[in-house]
Each structure stands twice: as structure tokens, then as C-alpha cells.
Amino acid sequence: MLAAETSQAMSHSAGWFLEHAWVIPIIPAVAFALIIFFGKRLPMKGSELGVASMVASLVLSLGAAWQWIQKINDASEGGVAHLTRAAGEKTPFVGPIIREWTWWQSGGFEFGIGQHIDGLALTLLVVVAFISTLVQIYSLEYLKGDRRYTHFFAALTLFSAGMLSMVLAPNMVQLILGWEIMGLCSFMLIGHWWEDQANARAALKAFFTVRVGDMGLLIGTGALFFAANNWTQANLGVSGFNISGLSAWAMSGEASKSVLTWGAVALFIACIGKSGQFPLHTWLPDAMAGPTPVSSLLHSSTMVVAGVFLVARLYPVFWEGLRIGDTDINFIVLIGGVTIVIAALLAFVQSDIKKVLAYSTVSQLGYMMMGLGAGAWLPAVFHIFTHAFFKACLFLAAGSVSHSGSHHSFDMKKDMGGLAKKMPITATTWIISTLALAGVFPLAGFFSKDEIIDNVGHNGYQAFMIVGLGGAFLTAAYMTRATYLTFFGEARGAAAGEHHDHGHATDHGHDAHDDHGHDAHAAHGAHDSHDDHGAHGPHESPKLITIPLVILAFLALTAGFTNAVPFGASWERFKKYVEPSPAFVMPEPVKASGPGEAIVILDSTRASEGEEGEAKSGCSYQAPAEGEVCYFPAVSHAKFKWSKAALSLAIVALGLVSSWMFCVQYYTRRNRRLVGLTQRNSVLRGGYTFLANKYYLDALYEKVIVRAVAHPIARGAYWFNQNVIDGIVNGAGKISRRTAGWVYRNIDQRVVDGAVNGSGAAARGTGGALRPVQSGKVNQYGALLFAAAAIGALVLVIVNT
């Protein structure tokens, strides 16, 4: 089995953690099996296994990341002679640490399994492991007493295993494996409370919609495999599934354009499905039917970025296949841009806090896609990184609110408001993350999102830069709205300590559900404290919930500095460690047994100089020379300019403030019942004091924004979304069922089956028709006999004479 080990050449240079990164997904996989079989007998019902496994893989991931950083540093300090010059500045070339073993082989083709570790993989590894750990800890409290507590942790752990194995997949087959396992877990977790058919339907819809995309994954993989296999075998000695092989092939300039294009399109369809891009995004909001930890792990920070990850992972394929290099509008940018706006608008009209976050997720994924499409590889990946923290934090905070504040309701308008005082920690973390998401300097979101917008414009997609800015404005606005509705204003419903009866009905008889179909009595099952706090109103959540919130909020504050472009190149650590270098490298002579590692040769002559930002050189602009391959296109980076940053910051600020004003005005005016006079006055007074032209602002907001944006457009968009796009998705099911019914009844039963039974009937019929011959009359028998003889004789006599 253990064939095709990578060359030892690199093994000594890389550290243990890097060498054995492939263990990372195996730990949770094993944990999953253990939980399934023994979980229920364990003291903590298996959850401890889950958490432990996640911690373990987190440690391993961090170790690997650390060693990777060392490796890069060594390289850049010339410790290793692997230096090449490409795209202008000196960048160390450190090949990915690839180890691949033959998994199975068929018809002369080898299918490997193993690891492909580089900056991108490590980023995702750390993020996934980290968020999973926190979410599982959070769930310990959040799902306490749930009837399928063990199943829940089993599924979460299996999900992590799938995601991790996908992240470090060295080839497409393993990637598909992880990809589909994630889909399965998403199905199981969304449908965690399947007693409610609504949840079951949501689960089904999620799986099915994503599956539609996966069709593209299968086809694309197949097409690229056969197109690339010969080349990769010849040049790198790896199969056409191998990711680095595919990348090099795509960059080699020898790839057939048509196959590249079709393959890239097919793969991108899969990404659309998985990352909830327009028009396959409708499953994501429905997926909120799942428990909040699930939403925060799968449906905001990790699983849904798989599509983005795939694009980033096979970047050269998309680069060449969808012509990212050129500035004419390409598919990915288009989809990304449309998604940003559509989703952001939709976020305005949600009253369910999780739905707001869901649409916000969709629109943020849109940013990432747009960035990738526009050639802003690094910012996009960086946005994956930062977004994970604050979006996870937001979801967990929302969960915390419903858990301890709103009595398991997620309805901002009915059951929330004014919770800031009651739940300070939750509120603080929420607000920090909101600002981060909105992209306020110097929080995490700013550094990533602003970079994306900036580079999109820099790469010639001015129109989409504007879309990005608009998106930033909308983001700020709707998040403010959500914040206001949840934490400020007058407490309403459950937040005010009211008890809804259905909340209680659920306590007796496990099966019934509160009609939101949410976590409500999930926690209810056995956990009586709810009745208590139900009695004495909202309060801060317990430690197990708040600690993860705090950690995440802290990261939402600081994560941005890992790649703080504004402060100069020395701050661009993330870029240094994650972005692959567009170098021409000479693969070492290949052993037939397996993939060879790419050893870099110094090649200063071909490494063409280029102005920072104007790098129209490096590979992807000229085909590599004989025997050389190149794993990554030279992308150009926009130079940071405070002016541009200031613009976007201003827009964000406008969004925040105006939205705040709007909320106060709007909700105050519309629902006097809800908003106390004092507060209204105070706010108004504040506005009066500080903003001389408040009426102007106010009026502008009322007339322009609200009338123009919030109501018609947003609602129109929402209507379109629910009735047209979603209608199509759901309708597809119905239609196919109808066709199926028709085909079955008319074709199968009538024609095909009918033909068969018909022939039988025909046989019997002829039999019946022949019976009169057997009349029973001797003379007729005789006549028949002689007639036959005579005719036969006659014919033959004629024939023979």
C-alpha cells in the first residue's frame, strides 16, 4: 500500500508536524466512530471525545503552521537555497509538502490519498480546528440535555473530519470525499430536530441544492483528469487528479483551452452550490433551521467557504479557464458581485436574527468570490480567515441571546430589544464583531474586505469596486439595524420576561416543538433551568457560552493585524506565509512510484522585473520554458492608499450612523408601543445637539434610503428571492416529481409494460382466433388436411417444373 511516498529530499527539511499533517483529520474521524459506538455510555455522553479530538487536531494544526512559518523564514533568510525571483521582489519558493499514498488503482490509473500542505491549507486547518473547538465547547452548554446530544457531537466531529481532510487533500478525489461528507453532516445537523418536518425539509433542500452543484464537481474533475493526466504523468509523475499537478498543467500553456474552460465552469458550479452563491444561495437561510452552533460552524465560518477554498486551491485552473488574468468581466466576479448586493438587500427585511446573519454570510462569501475572480487571491483568502472569527462570534452571540435572553426565540421584533443591559458580555462581543464585519478600522474586517475592494478596482473591475463599496454600506446598515433591534430599544416579548405558552408546552412531551422550529426546547429536553430563567427573565449566559464569545471577539479585534497592509510590507505576514509564489520551478526527475517534489532552481534571467502592482510578468504571462513548471499565477497587488481606505471607511460610517438614525426614527415612529419615550427623546436630543443638520440627515434617510432601499428594493428583492429563485429551486423538485409521475404512468405502465402484456394478450388472442379451425367436424378436418396437401403439392409442383 504505502507506495508513492514523496521524495526524501524534502522530508528532512520539513518538520514532524508538517510531515504528519495527514493525522489531523484522522483524529476526529476516529473520535466519531468512538462516539457513535460508545458515546452514550460515557459520562459526558461522548461530547468529551469530540472536544478532545478537536483540541488535538488544533494543536497539530498550530504545530504544523508554526513549522511552516519557520520553513518560510529559513527560506527567506536564505537558509535554504530555494530562492527564485519572480513577479518582482525576492520571494522564497517553498514547495508544498505533498505526501500521497495509493488509495486504489483501477484501469492503470492511480488514486491517491494523503496531504498537500501549504499556506492556504494551513490557514483553513487552523481556522476549522479552532472554530470547531470553540463551537463544541459552546455546545456543551447550549445543547445540554438535548435528546440527541450524542448524535449531535458525533455529527459535528464527523464534519470536522470531513472538512479537514478536504482542506489538506492532495488530489480531487480526496477533496470530493471530504466535500460530500460535509454535505452529509450539514444534512444531519440541519435536520437535527427532524421531528419538525420543516427542519427535515430544510435539511433535504440544503443537501439537494448542494448536490446539484456537485454534479459539476464530478464532471469537472473527470474532464480535467483525462485532459491533464498525460501531461502530469509525463512532467510531474502524478495523476491528473493531483492538485499541484493540475495547477502546473493549467499554467503550462499546453492545456487545451476548451477543456480548461469547461472544467473550470463545471467546478465553479459546485462552488456556487456549496458557497451559497447566487442563484443557488436559497438553501443557506433555510439551513438556519439547524441548531445555532451548527449555523455558526458549518453555515458561516467553515463549510460554506469550501467553495471559495476550491477556487483558491485550484486557482490556476480558474485563472486560465475563466481568464481571470484579463480584465473583461469574468464569470466569478459577476456571480460574486451579484451575490453581494442581492444578499445584503435581503438582510434588511429579515426579522429573524439568524436569517440576517445568514444573508450577511452569503454576501460576505460574495466578497470572497469577487475577490478571487478579480485576481485578489490573497485578500480573499484573508477574508476567509477574518470572516470566520467575527461571523462565528455573531452567530454564537445570537445563540447566546436566544439561549438566555429571548427564551429560545430568534425573532428580533417580537422577542428581543434592550438586551444590552441584561447581557453585557454578549452584547459587547456582538458589537465588536458587528464593527469588524462592517469593516471599521482597525478591526479584522477592514483589512480583509477593504483589500478585496481595493484590488478588485486595481485589477480593472471598477464597476465591481463600486458594488463592493455599496455592499459595505449595506452591510454596515443592516448589521446596525439588527444590533439596534436586539440590544437596544425597549425590551419586547420574551426579552421583557414574558412567557410564551408554547415555550412551555414544549417541556411536556418531548416531541412537540415551538413553532419557530428552532433550538427552543432543544435545550428544553431535560434542562430545567430554562423554566427558571424563563421565570426571572433574561440574564447573561453561563461561562461555557461567554468564553468562546470573548475569545472570538478578541480575534475579531486583532486578527486583521496579521496582514495589516497599511502599515507596510513588514506587516504583511499573512501574504508572506500564505501566498504561493508564481515561480518557475524545475521539478526533480520523477520516480514512477509517485509524485516528485518540486525543487526550485535559481533562475534570475527569466524572472522578469516588474513594478510593484504592475506585475505583468511571471508565469501566466509567459509560458514556462521546457522542463519548468509553475504552480501559481503572478497576481498583482494594489498599493495601499489611505485615500481609498478613507473613502470606504466614510461609506461604512455613513451606513452605521444613518442606519442607527433610521432605526431610532423608524422603529420609534412605527411602534410607539415598543420604544419608550425617554429613550427616543434622549436619542433625539443627542442627535439634535451633535448633528446640526439632523433633519437633513433624517429626511434624507427617510426619503432616500428607507423609501428607496429598504422598502421597495429590498422587499422586491425578497419577493423575487422567495417566489422566483427559491420557487425555481423548490419547483424543480415538484416538476421532476410531476414528470416522473407522468412518465411512470404513461410511458412505463402503458407503453413499455403495455407492449409486454400486450404481446401476451395478442398470443392468447391469436390462440382464440385459431380455435374455430378446431371445429370438431370430421369433414372439415378432412378438408383442411387435403387442402393443405393439395396446396403444398401444387406449389411445389409448380416450383419444381
Next chain:
Amino acid sequence: MLASILAQVPWQAPSIDYHAIAPEIVLAAGIVLIILVDLFVGESKKWVTASLTGFVLLGALIPVLTLAVSDPDARSLFDGRYVIDEYALTLKALFLIAGYVVVLLSQNHVEEGDYYQGEYYTLLLTSLTGMVMMASSRDLVSIFVALEFLSIPAYMLAAWRKRDRKSNEAGVKYYLLGVFASAVMLYGMSLLYGVTGSTLLSEIGRQITVDGDFGGVHALAIVFVVVGFAFKVSAVPFHTWAPDTYEGAPTPVTAFLSVASKAAGFVALVTILYVGVPQAKDVWQPFLWVLAALTMTVGNLLALRQSNIVRMLAYSSISQGGFILMPLAVAGTGDAAGPALQAVVVYLLVYAAMNLGMFAVVIAAARTTRSGEISSFGGLFSYAPGLGVLMTIFLASLAGIPPLGGWIAKFAAFRAVLEAGNGWAYGIAVIGAVNSVIAFGYYGNVMREVWMKPAPNGETRAVATPTSLVAALTITGAATLLLGVLPGTVLRFGDLADLVGAFGR
């Protein structure tokens, strides 16, 4: 004038090889013996005649075996008019064993029906003698005589139940049509004699050649002759008598007719075609092709509609006859002659085993059901599993399902046809294939009754099967299975059965 002719041919007594005709002699002696015994035993002892008949048949089998082992080369009597070759011996053996089984079937039936036992067995033996002679006849005259020899007693047996209208009707229809057919055949024979100047088949074979003057008369003669035997093998459209006769006649007699007399017809047909008019294949091949196709198809289609099992079996045996005709329809083409002959013999052997077995089961089951309606066999498996399984075996074999005897017969037939390998051959092969499927329609229908339907009027007491029937069932069942699993044995018989003088060999 006669004197002058006699003057031309001086008379000398022919030398007779008594060993060669020992079987016939034994049978003849047996007939006389049984008549005598019948005269002297009392009514209560009449069953002796049955056992005696059995012994006579087995006794007649002995010389057949001795002849088989004695010396390979064929014995020819009366300058080639009566030949004992392996072909003849194989079929003689077949007739004798089939006859023996029929006796076993008849025993209780005739006894309980209190028919004229002595006469019954006498006639049975006589008819068998005719068949045994038929196997060796190589001359128009002897063929004709043998034919009538085996037919006339059969007419009487068909009408055996004197008081039963159906039985009379069966007899009369069989008789009239039979006589009419043989008359037509005789006319053909007379013409054949006229154009060739001889009644000796081998001589006729020498006379009728393709290149020689070959006119309408020849064709007419051959067709009429073939018609005669087509009637005997109940080939469509000369089959009309079969269903009525089979239904009306006593079941053992039906078994006898459907197996032995059909086989006899084929024997004669093969002899005439192979020895007599092999060169005239342009005449008889198309004719038989049409007959075979019609026989298979019509037989099957009509069988689908039957509710009476015996009548259903009648039609089934008609379509089986079509399968036997199938290889003959291309026997003249290419080197298919050998395989075709082999296929016919093999089919006859297997068919005898399974069809007799089928009738045995029907007789045994009918002892309780007291009815010939297929529906009356409902739930047979539940209360008489033994009979149920046996019936299933025979039906499956008739349907040609491996590993039962039927399939090897069908296989041999298809093989012979495809050996010819021209368009006609493939055509008839496909027709045969389709028909073998249709056939299961009615065989499966009976199986369904036996296995899947409840017993009508809750009739579920176990069936008491008399020893003779058990014996018959054992013989036939064992034969059916054995032939299916180890077809080599029966195929070797087919191989041995080379026909002296066939195609000028």
C-alpha cells in the same frame, strides 16, 4: 400376364436371420400367448395379462440388446427391405420401453375402468409390433404394412370406452382421418413407385436425383407421402384429429398415441426422407419448414387457451412435434443431415420420457381430483408434494429448462438447425426460440395451479398412488433428470443411430 412376370423372376426362398427379427417374433408370440391366457383366466385374474404384457415387452427388449452388442455392422434381410441397424435398434428399444411404461400406466386404469383387459393388451402389443417393424422397414410396402399394423389397433384403443360418447368420437375421428391420410399417402406411394419403378427405398433414392429428370409427378408423390406421416406426427395442419382424440381416448391410450405412435410416424418419415428421397430436398425441405413453423406456433397458441389438461397436453405435444420437425426442415442443407438425425432421435427419446411422465402424473393426480380440468390441480403441491414436484419437473422439462431432459433435446434441435446455418435455418431457429418462450405460458400456468393456488373445494387428503404408477413415475422421472444432467448418454444414442443408406451413405 402374371405368369409371364413370375417367369421372369425365378422364386427362391429368402434366407432369414432369425436373430435379427427375434424381437418381432417374441412380440408375435406374446400376442398369441396373451390371447390364449385371456381365454382361460377368470375375470378376477385378468390382471395377469397386464403383467404378462410387461414381461413380453421386456423379453422383446433382450434380443434388441443382444443385437446391439452383437456386431456393429447392420443386418439386412429380404435384400434390403428390412434392415436392422443401430438406428432401428435404438428406436425399437424406445418403442418397447415406452410400451412398457404405457402398460404400467394402463394397469390400474384399465382394471378399475373394468375394460376388456385381455383385448386391450393384445391390441397394445400388436400396435407396438407394428412400430417395431416400422423401425426396420426400408420398403414402401413394409412401411405401409407396418403403418397400418400400428394404426388399426390404435383406432380401436382410442374408442376403447365403448359406452363413452367422447371415446367413440375420438376413435371415429382418428380412424376416418387416419385412413384418409393413409389413402392419400398410398396414392403418393403408387406414383413414387411408378416414377422409380421400385418400392425399395434405397433403389428409389438412386432413381430420384436432382440432375435426373425430376418433374411435377415426383413432387406430387413426395408431398403426398410426407402428408401421410405428417398426419401421424400430427403436424399442423394435419393435426386436427389429435386434440379431439387425445381428449376422448382413455388417458393411457392418449399417452401411448402421443408418444409411441408419434415416434413411429417420425421414424417412417426420417427413413423415407433420408433413404428414399434425400436428393429431392428442394421439395420436402420447404414443405417441412412450413409445417414445422406452423406446428410449433399454432400448437403453442392453441395450447394457451386450453382448460383441460389432457387437451392442453395434446396441443403441447403437437408443438413439441414441431420442434422435432425443425431440424428435418434443414436436414438436406450443408452437413446438417447427421446432427438433424441425431436431434430427432434424441428428441424422441427425451420426449418419450418426459411426456409419459407427465401423463403418469396426470393419471395419478386425477385419481383424487377425478377431473381433467387444469384448475382441479390447484394446491396439488400442498397436499401431494411428491406429485407436485414431479409434475413440476416434467413440465419444466417440456418447457426446456435446464438441467432437465427437455433442454438438451431442444439444444440438439437448435444445434442441428444452426449447423445448416443458412437464412432458412436462422429463421426457423428464431421462430423456435420464440415458441419455446410462449410454451412456458401454459406449462407455467399449470405450475402456478400446482404451487400457488389453493386446493379447490379444500380437497387436501394425500393421494394414494398404486405401485405400477409409482414405477412408471420413477422410470420416467429418473430418465428425465438423468438425460438432463448427463446428456452425454442420450446424445451418444443419437450418435449411434446412423441410418444405413441415408444420403447414399
Next chain:
Amino acid sequence: MEVLRDQNWLLTVGTFLPLVGVLVMLFIPKSDEQSHKSVALITALATLAIGIYTLTQFDFDQADKLQFFADAEWIKVISSNYTIGLDGMSLPLYILSMIVTVLVMIYSWNHIPSPGNPKAFLSLMLILQTGMAGTFIAQDLILFFVFFEVVLLPMYFMIGVWGGEQRQYASLKFFLYTMFGSALMLVAFIALFFKVRGALPDGVEPSFSIPMLAEYGGLLGRSAQIWIFAGMFVGFAVKVPMFPFHTWLPDAHTQAPTQGSVILAAILLKLGTYGFVRIAIPILPEGAREWAPWIGLLSVIGIIYGALGCLAQTDMKRLIAFSSVAHMGFVMLGISTLTPMGFNAALFGMVAHGLITGMLFFIAGSVKERYHTLEIARLGGMLKQLPKLGWILGFCAMASLGLPGLAGFWGEFPAILAAYSPAPGLSEEVFRVFMVIAALGTVFAAAYLLWLFQRTAFGEPKPEFSGGNGHGDHGHGDHGHGDHDDLHDVNTFEWIAWTPFLIAIVVFGVYPQLMFKIFDPAVSVALKAFGG
């Protein structure tokens, strides 16, 4: 081709041992049901033991050669011999047939369908076993044909006697269909024999031996190959079943007793596909090349068509039956590419489909036994009442819709892959279209299986069944017997019978190499005519 003759008694024993059991049972009175069950089970186990021993003795490094090869004179005059042998293509199916029989026997221990009579039921099953095993080892066309037909009658009676309401219609239909196919098949075999005999070089003894024919079959003229292949095609396609010939399947499956459905799905359907890979294609390369696009077309039609059929069903068992049509479509698509990868995929698909669909039928049987209905509309909330059964259903549904990491995926994905680049001489464009359609089929598969799962397992139990046990006990799901008598969760016999299936599904899913490395050499031999 070269063969390994050591221990050539193994296969014969393994094949005919069940008949010995039947003989024994013949002499046990019908009333003594327990001993019938034990005798049958013991026989099956003994057979399986032989099978395992065969497995251990099998030389995996030479999986391309026929092993345990035996060649005895059988029907000399038609030059057909008792030739048996086992190679990488047949070994897994041969063993699978034995395992399935054993497990079905175990399941039957307390699941003898009405109208009872285990004696007949189990004897038929043993005969069936002989037929199935024999088909996989036969290396002589006539022998193959005989075994191929032997399975018919037992299955006919199994459906017809122990089946559902429509059983008689279904059984007769099943029989006539298959018989029609095999009649033409037989004609094709004989025609093949004579044609090849005509083309043989001197000194080669004409016979029905498959290896010999595979060696010289290529000598035939093109038109001859096309026609003969057509004959075989009908024979095998009916058994598979492929699109226009499939209508016997839903009826047969739906009406058959659980055990019958399982065996039918797990093994009998494979006889057809096996016939393609073992006989039709290796012997008649030219004909295969001519027919491949049509086979591919029918396969993809079958994939979509079967899926639509599933979506239209209201009956759980019938839905599963239609899903077989779709899955066998994938298998046939793999075969029609005539590439080693496609063949491997097809062979893997056969085994996987056997395990998964067999398992699904087991579940359907148990559901029927508990709820006395298979109406999807009436079921629901199974996870609440019978959590274990429900989750097993979910597991199998996932496996069946081709989830990576479970066996089903390795039948579908490589088949789709292979369709992208079919064997030289086949039109790539056509097959790429097939590829896309087949991929679409995977989506449909997800649709109908999840739909089935959601409708039956999720949600609240329907009132008519939830009487008295609204929540049996799933709070901690560790034991799921409700208060209702019928609604007991998976019982011991079911566990024993099912666990091997489930384990196998996972194991082959995680490490498909187990299968592929057995298939691969044999397949490349079978396809050498195509430069495989």
C-alpha cells in the same frame, strides 16, 4: 490462456454442496421446521466455509488467471465440457453469492413468509445458491447457460408462492422475460460455436470453452459478431435489466418475499452484467464496439428513467426496485465504455449495489413486518419509533445515493469518469453526453432517496401507528422498543444478518482497493482486444 489447476475440486464442492443439503432435507418430514432451518443454515455455512477457504487459497497476484481450473468431459458429442475456473472478475461475486445466501438464511430463521413451509422455501434457496455460484464459475458456454437457467425456477416459485398479492402475475412475467432472453442467448451461443469453428486455425479443438472462444472469437467477421452479440445482448440485458426490458423487475421485486428480493437484487441481476463482462464483450470485440454506444444510451436512459420511476412511486419497496434500474444503468454505462476503468467500476458497482440494495430490501421487509404497509405516505417518524432501523435506512440511503466513503460511490464515480474517455474507436462526444446525463442521475438519486428517507424516517409518527407509544424511547436511543407489539426495533436475527452488509459497505467504501486490486488484472485480460 494459462490456468492454475491446483485444488480444482474446490469450486465443484462449493457449488454443489447446497444440493446435498437439499437431499438431506428431502428426507426430513415437512412438519419438522426447526431441523429444516438448521440443516439449511448449516449447509449454507458449510458452503460459505468452502468459499472462505477458496478465498484464502486464491492467488491474488495472479488474479488475471483462471484458478482452481477444472476441465472434465461432459457432453462430448456437442464438444461441451464441464469447465470451471475462478478469476478476479468472478471471485468477489462468487463469494458474495455465498455470503448473501447465508445471511438470508439467518434472516429467514424467524421470517419465513406465509404460507410457511420452510422445507420447500429453504430447499429452493439452496438450489438457487447452486445456480448462482455455478454461473460465476462456469467457463463453458453451455455450462454457463445451464446454471444461468437453473436459477429461474426456484426464483419463480419463491415469488409465486411466497410473494405478495400480485405474485402470480409477477412471477410469470419474470419467468417469461428471462426465458425469452435466454432462448435467443442460446441460439447466439450455438451460432457463435459454429462460426468460430469455421474460423479456427488448424489444430485447435472447437468447443464452447469461454477462454478458447475469447482467444479466437475475434477472428469472426464483423457482421457475424454484430448479430451474435445482438442475441447475447437481449439475453443479458433482460437479466440486468436494461431500459426497455426492465418492466419485470419492479413487479418481481415488489411481489417477491424479502429474501427473494434480496437475492434477486444482490446476485441475480448481476448474472446479466457478468455475462457481458465475461462472455459477450471479450469474445466479440467487434460486435461490442458496434453496440457499445447503444448500450451506453440505454444505460443512461435507464439511469434517468429509473430515477423518474422512483420519484413516481408511493410504495417503498417498489421505489427501491426502480432504483435498481438506475443503478444497474451506471454499471452498464461503465461496461459500455469498454475501458478497464469502466469495467472495474461496473464490477465494483455490481458488488456495491448487491450489498446496498440487498440491505435496503431487508429494511423494507422489516418495515413491512412492523407497520404492515410500505405506503410511504402512511409511514413517518420511524426514527422516533424504531431509531435503529431508521438510522440503518438512512445509512443505506446515503450509501445508495453514492456518498463518498461508502461503497456506492466507487461504482458510480469511476463509471462517470470512464465515460469521459471511452475505449478507442468509440465516439468521445457521445459518451461525454452520457457522462453528463449520468452525473445528472446522481442528483436524482439523491432526490428520491432523501425524499424516501425524509418521508419515512423524519417527522412525527402517523397517528395510526403512534398509538400508545408517542415516544417509544429515543431520548437516549440506546434501546428503541416501543410499547406497541409490532413496533419492536431491530432484533437479533436481523442484526446478525445485517451487520456484515453494513460493515462491508463501509469497508469497501473506505478502502475500495480491496476490490479493485482483484478486478484489475482480470479485467485487463478481458479487455486486451481493446488495448485495455
Next chain:
Amino acid sequence: MLTVQFLLLGAVLFCIGVYGVLARKNAVMVLMSIELILNSVNLNLLAFSSRLGSIDGNTFALYVIAVAAAEVGVGLAMVLLIYRNRRTIALDELSDMKG
């Protein structure tokens, strides 16, 4: 010699016989018609025999005559049987069994 005329006569007789068999409803008449056919056969045989100057024809004819006698015997017996059971010998009433 007038062979051809004899043959023609035979043919005519044959046709009359056949017609009788097919047209007559009375069993006895049918029997007689069959006798006609047989006699036409005899006529043929004798004519050929004398033309070819071989004795076979005569022998054959003798056999035919003998067998015909036997046949008629059986036939008449059956007709009697029928008559006893049904009081009629009209053939078209013999159709209990058909289909």
C-alpha cells in the same frame, strides 16, 4: 399399352373419393369413398406394375386390398358403436369436442 388412360382413371377415382370424403356426412358413405381412393391406388399400382414389368406393384396392390379389408372391418365396427350410442351416423353431429 394404355398406361396413361389407366392413370387418368385412377386420378379421377381419387378425386371422386376425396370429394366423397369431404362432402358426405354419412359415415358409411365416407368409408366407401375411402375405398374408392384405395382402389384408385390399386389401379395405379397395377398399371405401373404392368408397364414396368415388375412384380412389386402387384404385391403392393394385394397388400393394399388386404389391409383395406381390415380397415373397413374396424370402420364399420366403429360406425355401429356410434350408432348404438347416438342413434345416428351423421358425422357432423360428432362434435362434442372442439376448440
